Amino acid sequence: MDAELYTQLDTASVPEARPACSLGGTVYARLRDALLNGEFGARESLAELRLAARFGVSRTPVREALARLHTDGLIEREDGGFFATVPNLAQLKDFYELRVTLELRGVARAIEDSSVRHDPAVLTAELERWYAMRERPPAPDPRFVVQDERFHAELSRASGNPALTEALVTVSERIRRVRMYDFLTRDRVQTTITEHIEIMELVRDGRLDEGYRALHAHVGDSMAVVMERAQRAMTQMALHAGRI
The missing domain is CATH 1.20.120.530 (GntR ligand-binding domain-like)
Incomplete structure (x- = not known):
């Protein structure tokens, strides 16, 4: 039961953030879900190359997704890299x-x-x-x-x-x-x-x-x-x- 229970929110019952209508949009949606579900540590760098390998894409859609997530306030830039935002x-x-x-x-x-x-x-x-x-x-x-x-x-x-x-x-x-x-x-x-x-x-x-x-x-x-x-x-x- 637990494996079935611990899934994403039913998107039919809550608003979606943005439609994923491009490769960058798809990476954005998947990375956003990963961030919201705590799949990245508080000080784990969101490196473009590693994310590109994870999602099987080039760095360009990853860069686009990171820019959108930064605008959303879900990630922040520090020391030349991106990290998940943790509210104080x-x-x-x-x-x-x-x-x-x-x-x-x-x-x-x-x-x-x-x-x-x-x-x-x-x-x-x-x-x-x-x-x-x-x-x-x-x-x-x-x-x-x-x-x-x-x-x-x-x-x-x-x-x-x-x-x-x-x-x-x-x-x-x-x-x-x-x-x-x-x-x-x-x-x-x-x-x-x-x-x-x-x-x-x-x-x-x-x-x-x-x-x-x-x-x-x-x-x-x-x-x-x-x-x-x-x-x-x-x-x-x-x-x-x-x-x-």
Whole structure:
């Protein structure tokens, strides 16, 4: 089950970054996925020759892909080379605050406007996935973050505002390299599964005020707690650099 579970986000349910309509675009998409999934260590150089060999292309499409990823903010240039961008604590705080705002807005808009209804089909389908995980909890793995992101993307998508969902997915991707190391213990994975089911059942049942409070607690009621968790995750990332 774990091998099947730990895959990319379902691209049918979240916005894609950009279409890969050229060789450079294809390399960009594949390298972007590799970066977001932590396949490169924090200080691992993204050398053109090595990447060209990895993707079976010349250096030109690799150079094009690196330029686009640099513009996206996913890689940074240092000492004449490119490296994966790792947000510092100040940036993480900003991203987390934005994430909390986007997450809660999806539920808040339904509380404020009775005509806004969460799509029951989306909620039911996602709940079924988490019920299955509750029955057979996956092993702790950094890649569990992809499942976590999918839950939050689907909860947002069910609220009916595609712009909110797109913004949430973008923010989640920017902090994935750090957040993925928050899922290295069995207790953490099981707690996440339990809380996800509770939140989505409350929203599904129309208990929106309770769902809002549960979601707020889940994504970080206290910024101090969030930042402590982020610091721990960054330490784990440094310890596991290059081992994924």
